[in-house]
Amino acid sequence: MLNVKCVSKSFGGLQAVRNVDMTLREGEILGLVGPNGAGKTTLLNMISGVCRPDAGGIYFEEENITRLTLDAICKRGIAKTFQHPRSFPGLSAKEGVLISALYGNGHKPGMKQAQVEAIECLQRVGFPDEKLDCPLGTLNTIDLRKTQLARALASKPKMLLLDEIMTGLTPSEGKEAIKLIRSLRDEGLTILMIEHVMKIIMEVSDRVVVLDQGEKIAEGTPREVAADERVIESYLGEQYHFQEH
Ligand SMILES: Nc1ncnc2c1ncn2[C@@H]1O[C@H](COP(=O)(O)OP(=O)(O)OP(=O)(O)O)[C@@H](O)[C@H]1O
Ligand SMILES: [Mg+2]
Incomplete structure (x- = not known):
């Protein structure tokens, strides 16, 4: 459904994303992880049209969307939440x-x-009435x-790009959020x-990238990635305890 081909992005002298390939199949949930500053948000921004890659291409349902505007990409069915909504x-x-x-x-309801629809979306994500x-x-x-998630859903997307929507949730809120993500995928x-x-x-x-x-x-699969030496070294080992639940 989504094909990211060898994209790169620099800010001044800093290379935020370097030659990244990534694919997403329809109906899949792909987790994107990595340390702070790894380029995760930048990659999502390039897919959603917030910024443009310096090199490489992005294809959604076979169409080259690399140079489309944010608005045009949203109308194709890609909706994104912002890490720091303002x-x-x-x-x-x-x-x-x-x-x-x-x-x-573009479906323009009255x-x-x-x-x-707006209220339904807010209720769906558990926003307090x-x-x-x-x-x-x-x-x-x-x-x-x-509200960010509700806003993304209200555009009736085919693909959702979620940037750290669960950070800071209590364990029970986290469980609710997982249920919600799964039900969205099931739909x-x-x-x-x-x-x-x-x-x-x-x-x-x-799958996890x-x-x-x-x-x-x-x-790879969550299990494969969790066992990967480079991942443990650069990311997991230092910051997280890995437990299976
Ligand atoms: N608009 C920008 N201008 C300049 N530098 C930027 C810009 N956006 C991101 N960067 C830099 O690019 C690198 C990657 O940032 P990015 O926000 O993509 O990382 P991230 O993986 O999302 O990190 P975090 O986990 O902290 O959210 C960082 O070094 C960041 O400072
Ligand atoms: Mg980020």
Whole structure:
């Protein structure tokens, strides 16, 4: 469904992503992990059109989307959450999602229908009803992330790119989030997720890709990747305990 071919991206003298290849099959959940600064967000930004690769190509359902705008890519069916959401602090939670329901993917429902869809999406992700009218700028991080996910869903995507939406969740919130991700996949969504919480990645991913200093250093099933020497050395060994649950 998605084919990332040898993409690279530099910022000034810093090479954030270097010759990365990656594929996603329809209906798959792919976990993207790696240390801070590994290039994970940059890779997602290139897929979603937030920034453009210096070299390489990105193909979605066989179409070359490398040079398309953010808007055009969203209309093709790729929706992304932001790691540090900042847009529209003055809009209410409901309005933030409404924009996406109205304009996200070109199907253009009427205002009434879009409002219903926006609220459904917020409820789907467990956003508290009593905060529907709160300005986005006043929400705590967890609720803000829920609005991000709801906003992504409201554009009725085929593929979801999730950037650390589960960081900071309590274990029970984490379980709920895993259930939600699985149910979204069961409904036909393809999911590419960056996550630092290894337990979640291990539990939910069909495959895992590991980046380190802009390069892909491993790829495989969660079990294969967890046993990879380079991965343990560069990432897991230092920071995480690996446990099977
Ligand atoms: N817009 C930008 N301008 C300059 N440098 C950038 C920009 N975006 C990212 N970088 C740099 O590129 C490298 C990769 O950053 P990126 O945000 O992709 O990493 P990450 O894997 O998502 O890290 P984290 O786990 O901390 O979110 C970092 O060194 C970062 O400082
Ligand atoms: Mg990041």
